[in-house]
Amino acid sequence: MDNKIAAVTMRNITKRFGPVLANDRVWLNIYRGEILALLGENGSGKTTLMNMLSGIYFPDEGEIAIDGRPVVIRSPKDAFDLGIGMIHQHFKLVDVLTAAENIVLGLEGKLDLKAASKRIREICGAYGFEVDPEQKIYDMSVSQKQTVEIVKVLYRGADILILDEPTAVLTPQETDKLFAVLRNMRDDGKAIVIITHKMHEVEALSDRVAILRHGQFIGDMPTKMTNAQEMTNMMVGHAVTLNIKRPDPVDPKPRIEVKDLTVRDIEGTVKLDRVSFTACSGEILGIAGISGSGQKELLESIAGLQPVESGSISYIGDDGRREELIGKDPLAIKELGVALSFVPEDRLGMGLVGNMDLGNNMMLRSYRSGRGLFTNRRDPYKLAHEMVDFLEISTPSVETPVRRLSGGNVQKVLVGREIANAPSVLLTAYAVRGLDINSSYLIYDTINAQKMRGVAVVYVGEDLDVLLELSDRILVLCGGRVSGIVPGRGAKKRDVGMMMTKLGGNAHEQ
Amino acid sequence: MNNKKRSPLFHVAKRAALPWYKSWAIRGGAVLLALLACGLITTLVTGEDPIAVYVSMWEGSFGTSRRFWVLLQNIAMLLCVSLAVTPAFRMRCWNLGGEGQALIGCLAAAACMIRLSGKLPNALVIACMCVASILAGAVWAGIPALFKAKYNTNETLFTLMMNYVATQLVAYYCVVWENPKGSGQIGIINPNSQIGWFPVVGGQKYLLNILVVAVVCVLMHIYLNYSKHGYEIAVVGESERTARYVGIKVERVIVRTMLLSGALCGLAGLLLVGSTNHTLTPTLVEGRGFTAVMVAWLAKFNPVWMILTSLLLVFLSRGAGEIATNFGLNQSFGDILTGVILFFIIGSEFFINYQIKLTKGAGKED
Numbered sequence: 001m002d003n004k005i006a007a008v009t010m011r012n013i014t015k016r017f018g019p020v021l022a023n024d025r026v027w028l029n030i031y032r033g034e035i036l037a038l039l040g041e042n043g044s045g046k047t048t049l050m051n052m053l054s055g056i057y058f059p060d061e062g063e064i065a066i067d068g069r070p071v072v073i074r075s076p077k078d079a080f081d082l083g084i085g086m087i088h089q090h091f092k093l094v095d096v097l098t099a100a101e102n103i104v105l106g107l108e109g110k111l112d113l114k115a116a117s118k119r120i121r122e123i124c125g126a127y128g129f130e131v132d133p134e135q136k137i138y139d140m141s142v143s144q145k146q147t148v149e150i151v152k153v154l155y156r157g158a159d160i161l162i163l164d165e166p167t168a169v170l171t172p173q174e175t176d177k178l179f180a181v182l183r184n185m186r187d188d189g190k191a192i193v194i195i196t197h198k199m200h201e202v203e204a205l206s207d208r209v210a211i212l213r214h215g216q217f218i219g220d221m222p223t224k225m226t227n228a229q230e231m232t233n234m235m236v237g238h239a240v241t242l243n244i245k246r247p248d249p250v251d252p253k254p255r256i257e258v259k260d261l262t263v264r265d266i267e268g269t270v271k272l273d274r275v276s277f278t279a280c281s282g283e284i285l286g287i288a289g290i291s292g293s294g295q296k297e298l299l300e301s302i303a304g305l306q307p308v309e310s311g312s313i314s315y316i317g318d319d320g321r322r323e324e325l326i327g328k329d330p331l332a333i334k335e336l337g338v339a340l341s342f343v344p345e346d347r348l349g350m351g352l353v354g355n356m357d358l359g360n361n362m363m364l365r366s367y368r369s370g371r372g373l374f375t376n377r378r379d380p381y382k383l384a385h386e387m388v389d390f391l392e393i394s395t396p397s398v399e400t401p402v403r404r405l406s407g408g409n410v411q412k413v414l415v416g417r418e419i420a421n422a423p424s425v426l427l428t429a430y431a432v433r434g435l436d437i438n439s440s441y442l443i444y445d446t447i448n449a450q451k452m453r454g455v456a457v458v459y460v461g462e463d464l465d466v467l468l469e470l471s472d473r474i475l476v477l478c479g480g481r482v483s484g485i486v487p488g489r490g491a492k493k494r495d496v497g498m499m500m501t502k503l504g505g506n507a508h509e510q
Numbered sequence: 511m512n513n514k515k516r517s518p519l520f521h522v523a524k525r526a527a528l529p530w531y532k533s534w535a536i537r538g539g540a541v542l543l544a545l546l547a548c549g550l551i552t553t554l555v556t557g558e559d560p561i562a563v564y565v566s567m568w569e570g571s572f573g574t575s576r577r578f579w580v581l582l583q584n585i586a587m588l589l590c591v592s593l594a595v596t597p598a599f600r601m602r603c604w605n606l607g608g609e610g611q612a613l614i615g616c617l618a619a620a621a622c623m624i625r626l627s628g629k630l631p632n633a634l635v636i637a638c639m640c641v642a643s644i645l646a647g648a649v650w651a652g653i654p655a656l657f658k659a660k661y662n663t664n665e666t667l668f669t670l671m672m673n674y675v676a677t678q679l680v681a682y683y684c685v686v687w688e689n690p691k692g693s694g695q696i697g698i699i700n701p702n703s704q705i706g707w708f709p710v711v712g713g714q715k716y717l718l719n720i721l722v723v724a725v726v727c728v729l730m731h732i733y734l735n736y737s738k739h740g741y742e743i744a745v746v747g748e749s750e751r752t753a754r755y756v757g758i759k760v761e762r763v764i765v766r767t768m769l770l771s772g773a774l775c776g777l778a779g780l781l782l783v784g785s786t787n788h789t790l791t792p793t794l795v796e797g798r799g800f801t802a803v804m805v806a807w808l809a810k811f812n813p814v815w816m817i818l819t820s821l822l823l824v825f826l827s828r829g830a831g832e833i834a835t836n837f838g839l840n841q842s843f844g845d846i847l848t849g850v851i852l853f854f855i856i857g858s859e860f861f862i863n864y865q866i867k868l869t870k871g872a873g874k875e876d
Contacts, residue, residue: 331757
């Protein structure tokens with residue numbers, strides 16, 4: 001492998017954002033016929049490094065060479081001309097156009113959709129994609145959209161592909177399919193870089209791993225020569241344990257009872273269809289499902305943020321009193337004496353105010369407690385200081401706007417505030433999305449601590465491995481309906497995966 | 511493929527937060543540069559001595575004690591309207607109707623003076639004026655607010671349109687109440703009885719307005735930064751979804767804040783009629799409702815900084831007028847200078863937030 005000429009050589013790459021050193025003299029080689037997994041915690045500079053390769057950023061210092069020849073990449077177009085294509089986390093597709101139209105969009109020359117469709121089918125055939133060039137994007141599932149993004153890049157002649165956390169939005173079955181396709185492309189001699197946080201994917205897919213920490217290149221090695229524990233230690237910089245604790249539930253009693261909950265969105269589409277379940281105190285109820293199966297609506301209904309068509313949501317207090325939550329807004333629920341905390345999916349758009357500092361964000365829940373007309377500013381700032389220490393939030397100060405913090409720290413601020421008012425119900429949506437291993441484990445520990453306190457935790461997750469390890473029970477949603485509720489201990493990933501895509505999974509066929 | 515492209519020579523990078531003295535040094539530098547540029551333009555275009563032009567600008571505001579008081583009065587009135595639109599702006603609700611809300615306040619005050627004079631004792635007339643003006647301003651802002659809260663209409667267009675309605679209403683009443691007959695103007699109201707005229711404080715005609723606005727400025731600063739309402743305004747402005755998530759009733763906050771905004775515009779109208787002008791014309795507010803937008807933005811919606819930005823704008827506009835008369839240039843030349851100065855000041859914000867970096871070691875080959 002050493003005698004091969006690298007497809008891409010990055011030498012001494014440095015990039016600063018203001019005072020933040022995102023990449024510090026990074027060296028990286030990418031080879032053809034190889035899948036490279038780029039590993040690192042949040043804020044370690046993986047995406048920044050790849051963005052410089054794909055022409056989105058320009059490095060402050062350092063050189064890039066393609067096939068041994070130095071190049072200057074000033075724009076995404078330059079990158080394309082060099083055969084570099086990046087598939088971002090957030091898709092950049094036009095919903096009302098077809099797959100083929102999206103793929104040729106922006107290309108120069110005569111518009112010939114027929115010829116384009118033919119070439120798209122050839123590409124799909126060669127690597128095992130399943131794309132209908134005539135299908136509109138809005139009719140597609142997330143995984144189909146991702147496929148279109150990959151084909152788009154290949155259509156433009158890319159032979160160096162970069163995928164930024166491609167499996168974050170996929171089911172296990174879809175992930176397997178994607179991996180098969182990536183292996184085909186590797187065997188065809190393409191260079192592939194995949195950014196991911198999931199260790200088992202790295203081990204299953206990649207040929208080589210490269211690790212970044214705090215913007216610096218730590219090392220690279222063949223995947224076969226290492227293991228998850230060693231890679232994690234290199235990423236974090238010290239030894240970490242990779243087991244999620246699952247203490248036994250503490251005296252579980254029904255806390256939230258949902259009966260026949262039906263929700264429609266503004267367009268009248270059914271988002272939740274007669275959903276019934278019970279969440280118990282001292283227990284973590286995991287919610288699994290393909291994204292968009294009604295998880296958001298379910299949590300927001302309980303939190304009083306989503307108009308409900310029919311059904312009931314009752315809160316059962318320790319003393320046995322029942323309160324109906326439907327038709328009440330968050331303030332009314334609070335005034336009932338129901339301590340309900342909610343960590344929403346959209347952290348900066350809903351849970352926090354990005355332009356406000358830590359103290360002011362802590363105040364969101366407590367500002368009404370001030371005396372008379374005025375807010376109490378001292379306590380929230382005190383709380384912010386406590387949270388910075390307790391959850392190891394890395395921030396210049398509590399007066400820093402939260403949007404300046406990295407994703408993991410933003411989430412810690414939000415989780416910290418939500419557990420600070422001693423909830424009896426804790427709803428979390430994708431609590432560890434985009435978080436690195438260290439932060440994720442801190443969040444799992446925090447959630448477990450709440451469970452031990454007797455809190456009823458509802459944990460909406462996307463990583464099935466985590467759901468299976470963390471939850472006491474798992475509710476699987478499929479297209480807005482309950483596909484099944486299984487005990488977390490002993491549940492099989494495959495079975496849950498099947499239930500996510502098909503009501504009841506395979507139970508009926510066997 | 512030829513890849514002999516050159517690296518870019520420089521690129522723009524975001525700065526970390528600058529210490530306050532550095533950012534003010536940049537702003538001060540911008541003003542100096544602006545004055546230099548203006549001097550150059552003056553010499554090139556008119557052949558006048560730029561120093562003399564600047565002296566005359568300065569004289570326009572500070573030349574005599576009367577001019578100085580007029581300057582303070584103008585600052586006070588501009589500041590009053592600016593303070594009024596600020597709560598709405600902090601909520602990201604673009605109330606461009608300050609002009610109309612103030613004018614309708616003028617109309618209400620004048621109506622009380624004209625219709626109630628002789629029927630009620632002076633003190634009661636003044637009390638009626640206060641209530642009527644403030645209410646009128648609040649209603650004028652409340653109508654667009656209700657529509658925004660209920661039907662999510664665009665407040666920018668709605669408040670802007672309300673300005674024209676107010677102007678036409680005033681124009682209509684100027685004819686209805688014309689005095690003397692046939693003049694189409696109202697003239698000074700109650701010139702002899704002085705009913706509805708606000709008392710003169712401290713022997714200075716303008717002192718009352720200045721004091722009132724100073725108090726409003728302090729109160730507004732406290733309201734926005736330390737009160738629960740102020741906090742709710744900030745949250746709604748940043749993210750309505752976050753506001754709903756913590757149980758803030760967004761519609762109520764929108765209407766409440768716009769009512770406050772309108773009420774303060776009404777107060778500005780009241781002061782203009784009751785204390786300063788004692789008359790009513792469709793142009794009485796002199797575009798302050800729009801200049802206030804600039805004052806508020808330049809000060810980043812900070813009530814205390816607004817004192818400085820309204821000083822700057824009033825000083826520039828009075829200076830422009832002074833140049834026009836003294837040098838026989840027309841008003842447009844003064845406006846050009848004002849524009850150049852504002853361009854530099856606003857442009858300096860770019861250099862406070864960003865820095866230009868030369869690319870190091872670009873294009874090296876091995």
